[in-house]
Amino acid sequence: MGDWGMMIDQQVDWRVSGVLLDIRGHSEAASACALARIAASAVSEIAGHPVESTVTLVRPDGTPFTAATTDAAGGLSRWDQLAGRGPTSRALGGRLTIILNDHCPDKRWDEYPASLRSAGFRSAVAVPLPLERGYRAALTLYSAETNVFTPVVASRALAFSDVAATSLVLALQVRAGLAQSADLRAAMASRTAVNVACGVIMGQNGCSYEAALQMLTLASSHRNLTIRDAAEGMLRTLPGGVPPTHFQQRA
Missing domain, CATH: 3.30.450.40 (GAF domain)
Incomplete structure (x- = not known):
């Protein structure tokens, strides 16, 4: 075969074969x-x-x-x-x-x-x-x-x-x-810790949820923590510790 070149200048018309390659990966x-x-x-x-x-x-x-x-x-x-x-x-x-x-x-x-x-x-x-x-x-x-x-x-x-x-x-x-599921699990875990911490604050101070959340937010700001970290830090001092979420219990 001689020294030659070829270029196909067209949009490719793809067909579905029904076969899949297992190329799943962590990234x-x-x-x-x-x-x-x-x-x-x-x-x-x-x-x-x-x-x-x-x-x-x-x-x-x-x-x-x-x-x-x-x-x-x-x-x-x-x-x-x-x-x-x-x-x-x-x-x-x-x-x-x-x-x-x-x-x-x-x-x-x-x-x-x-x-x-x-x-x-x-x-x-x-x-x-x-x-x-x-x-x-x-x-x-x-x-x-x-x-x-x-x-x-x-x-x-x-x-x-x-x-x-x-x-x-x-x-x-x-x-x-999977990434969306991981984000959802993290969000649920954060929400659970914050809600329980607010419940504890409400019981201790006889205040509303909104007031308890404001206290927790202020505490997290003073300690340079996220509100979740502040909530979990407070809950670790309680006898039961940080409560598990429902999806953690089923895992």
């Missing part, structure tokens, strides 16, 4: 790292050549994170994302890009072929991963061999990326749900 970064490892393994098998992978995730606030199977792949994708002159940045914009034999027809990317070779690669493909809630992501695959991402391999990589995108959406949703 967005952990899920992205798991996906990068699985993608490298899966596409290496499809292509018949070793493939390195990166997953570039841009959060709703615009902060990026790049998970990579090797330092060389990670450095190239990070440079691409920041410079905006390569397939990763293009995929983050929702478009598929394939570069074959380290040659790219887009003259705006004059630096990219040299950067690709410098990182030890000759072929690359970047695929957008459509997410939700303001997240953007790109799956970028690299090979040290030329012309690895032929149309046949690219089409199968696209099918895999469909599964990857669906799995990443689910992983981010699960993590968001």
Whole structure:
């Protein structure tokens, strides 16, 4: 096969396969790292050549994170994302890009072929991963061999990326749900401690709840504590200590 390049300039029409990858993690970064490892393994098998992978995730606030199977792949994708002159940045914009034999027809990317070779690669493909809630992501695959991402391999990589995108959406949703649940538990624990402390103050002073809350707020301010810490500190001096919340008792 000759020395040539190809770019597919189109919006990708994703299909739902019904298959999911288990990339759940304790953080967005952990899920992205798991996906990068699985993608490298899966596409290496499809292509018949070793493939390195990166997953570039841009959060709703615009902060990026790049998970990579090797330092060389990670450095190239990070440079691409920041410079905006390569397939990763293009995929983050929702478009598929394939570069074959380290040659790219887009003259705006004059630096990219040299950067690709410098990182030890000759072929690359970047695929957008459509997410939700303001997240953007790109799956970028690299090979040290030329012309690895032929149309046949690219089409199968696209099918895999469909599964990857669906799995990443689910992983981010699960993590968001867990974070929300943790916030709710913290809020409930704080409310329980404050309410019980106010009850104690009401009994000791014969005052209303509003007056008791004002006393507790004043005490927390004088001691440079949060109102919850002030409430729990007061309750620890009582015989029963800080009462558990209902969800703690069921755990």
